[in-house]
Amino acid sequence: MTRDWWKHLVLILGAIIVLAPFYMMVSYSFKSPGEIDRGEGGFFGRQEMMIDPRCVALRQPDRADIEAARDRFPGQDDAGVQAALLAETEAACSMRPAVFNYTKAFTEAPLIRYLMNGVIVTVSIFLIQIVVALPAAYALAKLKFWGREAVFGLVLFCLLIPVHAIALPLYIMLAKLGLTNTYAALVVPWTISVFGIFLMRQFFMTVPDDLIDAARMDGMSEFAIVWRVMLPTAIPALLAFAIFSIVAHWNDYFWPRIVVTGNRDLFTPPLGLREFKGDGDGSFFGPMMATATVIVTPLIVAFLIAQRRFIEGITLSGMK
Amino acid sequence: MAVIETGAGAHATHPEHRQARTAWGLAAPALALMVLILLVPVVVAGVLSFSNYSLGNPGFDWVGAQNYERLFTRSTYEKMFIATLTYVVTVVPISVGLGLGAAMLVHSLGRIGDIYKTIYFLPVMATLLAMAIAWEFMLHPTIGMVNRTLALACGSWLEAIPFFASGCADGFPLWLGDRDYAIWVVCFIGIWQGFGFNMVLYLAGLTSVHRELYHAAEMDGAKSAWERFRLVTWPALGPTTVFVVTISCIRAFQVFDTIEAFWPQGGGPNKSAYVMMFAIFEKGVQQNLIGIGSAITMLFLVFVMFLTLIQRWLVERKVHYG
Numbered sequence: 001m002t003r004d005w006w007k008h009l010v011l012i013l014g015a016i017i018v019l020a021p022f023y024m025m026v027s028y029s030f031k032s033p034g035e036i037d038r039g040e041g042g043f044f045g046r047q048e049m050m051i052d053p054r055c056v057a058l059r060q061p062d063r064a065d066i067e068a069a070r071d072r073f074p075g076q077d078d079a080g081v082q083a084a085l086l087a088e089t090e091a092a093c094s095m096r097p098a099v100f101n102y103t104k105a106f107t108e109a110p111l112i113r114y115l116m117n118g119v120i121v122t123v124s125i126f127l128i129q130i131v132v133a134l135p136a137a138y139a140l141a142k143l144k145f146w147g148r149e150a151v152f153g154l155v156l157f158c159l160l161i162p163v164h165a166i167a168l169p170l171y172i173m174l175a176k177l178g179l180t181n182t183y184a185a186l187v188v189p190w191t192i193s194v195f196g197i198f199l200m201r202q203f204f205m206t207v208p209d210d211l212i213d214a215a216r217m218d219g220m221s222e223f224a225i226v227w228r229v230m231l232p233t234a235i236p237a238l239l240a241f242a243i244f245s246i247v248a249h250w251n252d253y254f255w256p257r258i259v260v261t262g263n264r265d266l267f268t269p270p271l272g273l274r275e276f277k278g279d280g281d282g283s284f285f286g287p288m289m290a291t292a293t294v295i296v297t298p299l300i301v302a303f304l305i306a307q308r309r310f311i312e313g314i315t316l317s318g319m320k
Numbered sequence: 321m322a323v324i325e326t327g328a329g330a331h332a333t334h335p336e337h338r339q340a341r342t343a344w345g346l347a348a349p350a351l352a353l354m355v356l357i358l359l360v361p362v363v364v365a366g367v368l369s370f371s372n373y374s375l376g377n378p379g380f381d382w383v384g385a386q387n388y389e390r391l392f393t394r395s396t397y398e399k400m401f402i403a404t405l406t407y408v409v410t411v412v413p414i415s416v417g418l419g420l421g422a423a424m425l426v427h428s429l430g431r432i433g434d435i436y437k438t439i440y441f442l443p444v445m446a447t448l449l450a451m452a453i454a455w456e457f458m459l460h461p462t463i464g465m466v467n468r469t470l471a472l473a474c475g476s477w478l479e480a481i482p483f484f485a486s487g488c489a490d491g492f493p494l495w496l497g498d499r500d501y502a503i504w505v506v507c508f509i510g511i512w513q514g515f516g517f518n519m520v521l522y523l524a525g526l527t528s529v530h531r532e533l534y535h536a537a538e539m540d541g542a543k544s545a546w547e548r549f550r551l552v553t554w555p556a557l558g559p560t561t562v563f564v565v566t567i568s569c570i571r572a573f574q575v576f577d578t579i580e581a582f583w584p585q586g587g588g589p590n591k592s593a594y595v596m597m598f599a600i601f602e603k604g605v606q607q608n609l610i611g612i613g614s615a616i617t618m619l620f621l622v623f624v625m626f627l628t629l630i631q632r633w634l635v636e637r638k639v640h641y642g
Binding site for chain 1: 342343346347349350351353357358360361362375422428429436437439440446449453454457458465468516517520574597600604605613621624625628
């Protein structure tokens with residue numbers, strides 16, 4: 001241990017740099033605009049009550065409010081009533097900075113909707129990838145047919161093509177079909193995972209033929225074998241693939257940026273965050289960091305819970 | 321492999337034929353999608369790169385190699401190549417080197433090292449766009465943590481360094497607004513984000529190096545740690561290194577999120593961070609100049625395929641076993 005102190009020193013310094021933006025993101029998501037500006041308040045900020053200027057501006061008492069409230073403040077002139085009302089509004093509009101930032105994150109933009117979109121898109125991509133890749137992988141691994149080598153050669157060739165790189169022709173094709181600004185546009189280019197086919201095929205090669213023959217003896221069709229024999233044996237590989245696929249598509253920004261233009265209903269979490277940045281003025285740092293925290297948290301928490309599986313899954317991703 | 325027929329009704333078709341038919345049936349959806357989503361677009365991009373096509377216009381003209389000619393003559397694209405290559409040439413070696421270094425340190429610490437592994441892997445998992453925005457705040461010239469931290473050094477002996485001296489006198493750099501710094505900041509974030517991934521790949525490689533090899537090397541006179549690294553560890557990690565370098569290159573070519581987050585309108589101060597992926601997006605999607613966008617796409621594909629083929633060749637040719 002004492003011999004290793006310099007290793008710890010180097011690694012801790014590295015860890016500080018790696019963690020700094022996370023620290024800042026979470027810390028700013030708790031602080032009031034003033035504290036962010038002046039760079040004070042430690043990690044959580046002082047959490048003093050703050051007044052939301054936009055909320056006050058929206059509820060500025062007008063003539064009618066003053067008339068209506070006159071009974072509640074007997075013996076006051078108009079200015080006095082107005083001042084009293086303003087004080088009430090400010091009281092109603094004041095809250096802890098942390099609460100302010102997170103409620104703003106969820107109310108200023110439909111963040112729940114964005115998160116739902118993220119879930120819908122990543123889950124549909126993963127399920128379709130499995131439905132398409134698994135039978136193909138089984139055929140390539142376990143069935144003999146004329147042209148198998150050619151098909152596998154094609155798979156190997158397609159591994160060379162990064163989907164992000166051919167975004168432009170894909171975008172044109174989807175635009176021609178009138179599919180831009182639909183869920184389909186977000187999902188379709190990712191329905192085929194050549195890497196998934198390759199990974200599953202390698203895995204199926206290790207499954208003993210006897211298992212399949214036994215299933216055939218029981219009168220199972222090849223189709224049934226794929227889903228009722230091969231799928232359960234492939235669960236570990238599928239899990240690794242699921243992690244890779246979900247992490248990649250939850251975090252993806254490039255493709256949604258291209259095919260979703262303007263239609264907020266289809267925004268995925270990164271697009272939603274980007275938009276927040278677009279219209280936020282200086283005082284919106286807190287809510288923006290709260291949004292960023294909300295988007296980053298699900299995967300990080302899942303990762304911290306099941307580290308080993310995550311690392312396996314991502315590492316397998318090799319040919320992204 | 322014999323297919324065992326079951327049931328009484330032996331079919332007219334030969335069982336092998338039937339299996340072939342099922343196999344094609346099972347592979348058909350994947351095959352169709354591979355052709356439609358991966359191969360056709362490559363061909364489409366290839367064809368369009370010789371045209372001045374744009375979406376929404378009814379017709380288009382063939383312009384021959386004009387798009388490619390532009391890529392190699394105009395200064396914007398010269399900047400694109402410079403920015404992309406700067407990024408790749410900086411990020412790949414450093415993130416691979418840091419990945420290897422971190423892996424060796426973490427590996428030598430045993431179980432305690434796992435905490436560092438977890439921490440260094442966090443950026444790989446985090447949404448890069450969100451982290452880019454966090455970095456933008458860190459690098460903010462007035463309220464950012466980076467410049468504030470640097471300013472702490474003012475008045476100390478560190479002011480002997482010219483960078484600190486000028487920073488304390490005239491303010492520290494604008495980082496993202498300065499064309500001398502912009503691309504390096506992007507490189508730094510690329511390294512920050514990616515080296516944990518390389519570290520994990522190297523850790524996997526290190527666990528498969530046999531202890532006996534180190535003993536053997538020691539017996540042969542490799543006394544210093546450096547000698548052991550040079551004679552045992554490094555050759556044993558050969559295949560991992562080839563793999564890590566290739567993946568890092570391919571990922572580095574694809575950098576986009578940070579660039580778009582920092583400079584939505586144009587790829588950095590004076591186009592100093594105008595990388596290829598951003599160029600494809602800007603030309604092809606935003607400006608609807610699909611011909612030129614397709615030409616960049618084709619060039620991009622050539623780079624990536626070339627890299628991957630080199631990798632395959634290297635792995636097949638010289639796999640070391642210590």
